[in-house]
Amino acid sequence: MSKxxxxxxxxxxxxxxxxxxxxxLQIEPRSVxxxxxxxxxxxxxxxxxxxxxxxxxxxxxxxxxxxxxGNDLYAPGVDPxxxxxxxxxxxxRPNPFPTMSIRExxxxxxxxxxxxxxxxxxxxxxxxxxxxxNLWSEVQDRLHKPGASLSGGQQxxxxxxxxxxxxxxxxxxDEPCSALDPISTLAIEDLIEELxxxxxxxxVTHNMQQASRVSDKTAxxxxxxxxxxxxxxxxxxxxxxxxxxxxQATEDYVSGKFG
Amino acid sequence: MTxxxxxxPSRMPVTSTFTDAHLPRLIEVWLLLAAAAVSGAALLLxxxxxxxxxxxTAALYVIAIGVSSRLVENGRKAKDRVARALxxxxxxxxxxxxxxxxxxxxxxxxxxLSWNFISKVGQATFNPATLEVxxxxxxxxxxxxxxxxTGIATLISVPIGLLAAIYLVEYALTTSHLxxxxxxxxxxxxxxxxxxxxxxxFSLFTLIVGPKAFSGLSASIALSVLMIPxxxxxxxxxxRLVPTDLREAAYALxxxxxxxxxxxxLRTAIPGIVTGIVLAVARVVGETAPVFIAxxxxxxxxxxxxxxxxxxLAVLAYTGYKFPGKDIAASNxxxxxxxxxxxxxxxxxxxxxxxxxxxxxxKSR
Ligand SMILES: Nc1ncnc2c1ncn2[C@@H]1O[C@H](COP(=O)(O)OP(=O)(O)O)[C@@H](O)[C@H]1O
Ligand SMILES: [Mg+2]
Numbered sequence: 226m227s228k229x230x231x232x233x234x235x236x237x238x239x240x241x242x243x244x245x246x247x248x249x250l251q252i253e254p255r256s257v258x259x260x261x262x263x264x265x266x267x268x269x270x271x272x273x274x275x276x277x278x279x280x281x282x283x284x285x286x287x288x289x290x291x292x293x294x295g296n297d298l299y300a301p302g303v304d305p306x307x308x309x310x311x312x313x314x315x316x317x318r319p320n321p322f323p324t325m326s327i328r329e330x331x332x333x334x335x336x337x338x339x340x341x342x343x344x345x346x347x348x349x350x351x352x353x354x355x356x357x358x359n360l361w362s363e364v365q366d367r368l369h370k371p372g373a374s375l376s377g378g379q380q381x382x383x384x385x386x387x388x389x390x391x392x393x394x395x396x397x398x399d400e401p402c403s404a405l406d407p408i409s410t411l412a413i414e415d416l417i418e419e420l421x422x423x424x425x426x427x428x429v430t431h432n433m434q435q436a437s438r439v440s441d442k443t444a445x446x447x448x449x450x451x452x453x454x455x456x457x458x459x460x461x462x463x464x465x466x467x468x469x470x471x472x473q474a475t476e477d478y479v480s481g482k483f484g
Numbered sequence: 485m486t487x488x489x490x491x492x493p494s495r496m497p498v499t500s501t502f503t504d505a506h507l508p509r510l511i512e513v514w515l516l517l518a519a520a521a522v523s524g525a526a527l528l529l530x531x532x533x534x535x536x537x538x539x540x541t542a543a544l545y546v547i548a549i550g551v552s553s554r555l556v557e558n559g560r561k562a563k564d565r566v567a568r569a570l571x572x573x574x575x576x577x578x579x580x581x582x583x584x585x586x587x588x589x590x591x592x593x594x595x596x597l598s599w600n601f602i603s604k605v606g607q608a609t610f611n612p613a614t615l616e617v618x619x620x621x622x623x624x625x626x627x628x629x630x631x632x633x634t635g636i637a638t639l640i641s642v643p644i645g646l647l648a649a650i651y652l653v654e655y656a657l658t659t660s661h662l663x664x665x666x667x668x669x670x671x672x673x674x675x676x677x678x679x680x681x682x683x684x685x686f687s688l689f690t691l692i693v694g695p696k697a698f699s700g701l702s703a704s705i706a707l708s709v710l711m712i713p714x715x716x717x718x719x720x721x722x723x724r725l726v727p728t729d730l731r732e733a734a735y736a737l738x739x740x741x742x743x744x745x746x747x748x749x750l751r752t753a754i755p756g757i758v759t760g761i762v763l764a765v766a767r768v769v770g771e772t773a774p775v776f777i778a779x780x781x782x783x784x785x786x787x788x789x790x791x792x793x794x795x796x797l798a799v800l801a802y803t804g805y806k807f808p809g810k811d812i813a814a815s816n817x818x819x820x821x822x823x824x825x826x827x828x829x830x831x832x833x834x835x836x837x838x839x840x841x842x843x844x845x846x847k848s849r
Contacts, residue, residue, distance in 0.1 A: 276736065278736060281731075306740050307738065309738040314736035316732065316733065318729060320730060321733075322733065324752055333733075333734070333737060334739070336747075337734055337747050338737075338738065338739055370849070371848055373846065373847070373848040374848055388736070391738060
């Protein structure tokens with residue numbers, strides 16, 4: 226259950242503003258890919274084009290192709306709702322549904338879509354998803370407490386459980402640890418390591434160590450200046466990017482000279 | 485003297501750089517009593533008057549607290565104390581009308597409240613033996629009319645208002661012309677005087693049904709003209725408070741926009757929306773002029789909102805005073821009684837809304 230992602234000659238616009246120019250890259254199934262780069266270079270934008278979430282912003286559109294498992298996300302007739310059922314997303318700030326319990330949050334993808342599910346099946350789904358998110362042991366005896374009663378790091382893992390409960394092919398994470406403390410961050414990094422056995426994972430991060438710890442490949446994006454489009458500068462194995470990048474800007478960035 | 489470790493040195497009059505001279509803790513109470521005593525004594529010489537006494541006490545207190553703080557403390561604290569005194573006085577001034585109104589209604593209306601008043605229709609009975617006509621007070625027709633007219637108005641306004649708010653927040657682009665038109669019309673509707681809403685409903689029904697087209701439904705239409713903008717405004721605000729994060733979280737799970745709105749956005753905003761709706765109901769339930777015009781008034785029991793005049797508590801309070809029956813005192817009593825009933829109903833609504841909001845409110849433990 227995981228698919229290859231191919232991006233071909235992608236331009237992303239917000240209205241008239243070209244936010245990301247001419248991006249091409251391939252992401253292998255069952256791997257972790259990190260997007261790094263200074264703020265505003267379009268990492269989130271690219272991530273959100275991978276599940277058509279960017280078009281929640283009025284006027285946002287793309288040119289080019291994004292293939293997931295060989296299917297073009299932007300072909301005519303593609304339903305973004307169906308895309309998002311296969312490409313899950315975890316956000317920067319943990320956002321469990323405040324009106325739902327822990328259990329209901331995990332089942333949100335099923336329940337919000339009005340799908341019927343038996344009690345036994347939902348119990349299984351809750352347990353397997355929470356185990357998959359390394360949260361089960363911490364919450365198994367308080368599944369009916371509100372999601373908001375958990376700590377920030379637990380909430381973020383709850384959001385991961387919620388995302389994998391709909392069995393996606395791909396999980397996108399936009400700076401999933403930037404609002405968390407170091408211990409919770411480690412918990413999530415361990416989790417990412419496990420999740421890649423089953424899912425294709427793309428993660429945006431501002432943390433170089435995190436990128437080098439968790440990812441197999443790293444894409445470095447940069448921007449020439451305010452108002453200019455972001456570009457993919459270099460995309461390679463994580464080791465290569467961090468030890469002997471071929472572009473000077475990448476080296477400057479990963480060694481902390483700017484950004 | 486031996487000191488053990490952990491003993492804190494006894495408090496010495498050390499001059500700490502953090503402390504400053506300050507007035508005793510209860511100075512405000514003492515000064516207030518003194519101001520009251522002094523102004524009271526002065527007034528006794530020229531003739532006592534409670535209103536003048538209150539004003540003089542307040543003025544004296546403000547001056548006294550300002551001057552003493554200035555002398556003992558410093559300029560900043562003096563300003564703080566004077567400002568605090570002024571704010572408190574302003575608050576008291578503001579609640580005087582409220583308390584006085586409630587008190588008057590309570591005192592004058594409480595005698596009228598009885599099970600008969602609530603459960604019977606007011607009527608005159610003729611006793612053939614004594615040839616006496618006795619009037620029994622009753623507000624049942626007005627209670628039924630109030631609930632029907634306000635209920636129908638709510639049934640009309642809430643769907644329209646809520647859907648308009650959902651359109652404005654969830655669907656309309658910021659650049660959309662329709663959005664601007666809707667917002668503008670809602671603004672205009674907010675400013676419509678209630679009498680105009682009544683005339684609108686009355687003339688509408690006159691056009692459709694013919695002359696003397698009094699009915700409860702007509703009054704409901706008038707009230708919904710007043711309610712819709714309030715519901716739109718408050719719901720719109722509540723929907724905007726729902727974080728975008730939550731909508732995106734639902735989209736990311738492959739939930740459709742409509743289901744996201746119903747099951748996430750509305751579900752999260754419902755406590756605030758309910759509160760807004762109840763405020764709108766409370767605002768129109770006491771409307772008199774539009775109901776008077778559109779539904780007229782009647783002492784007869786009429787539970788059919790489609791035909792004939794209907795009575796509401798607010799209108800009964802008005803007519804009981806303005807068009808009393810033979811027994812003027814009894815009619816006036818009836819007016820006070822229905823005013824009190826109205827206040828009680830509004831308070832009950834508010835309490836129910838609180839409870840509903842509490843039940844639906846997001847919990848964090
Ligand atoms: N909703 C939006 N509307 C318009 N422009 C946006 C929006 N979101 C992002 N942008 C612009 O797109 C560019 C890339 O932003 P983003 O993808 O958020 O960068 P990053 O995640 O790398 O910090 C920035 O110039 C930003 O101003
Ligand atoms: Mg970002």
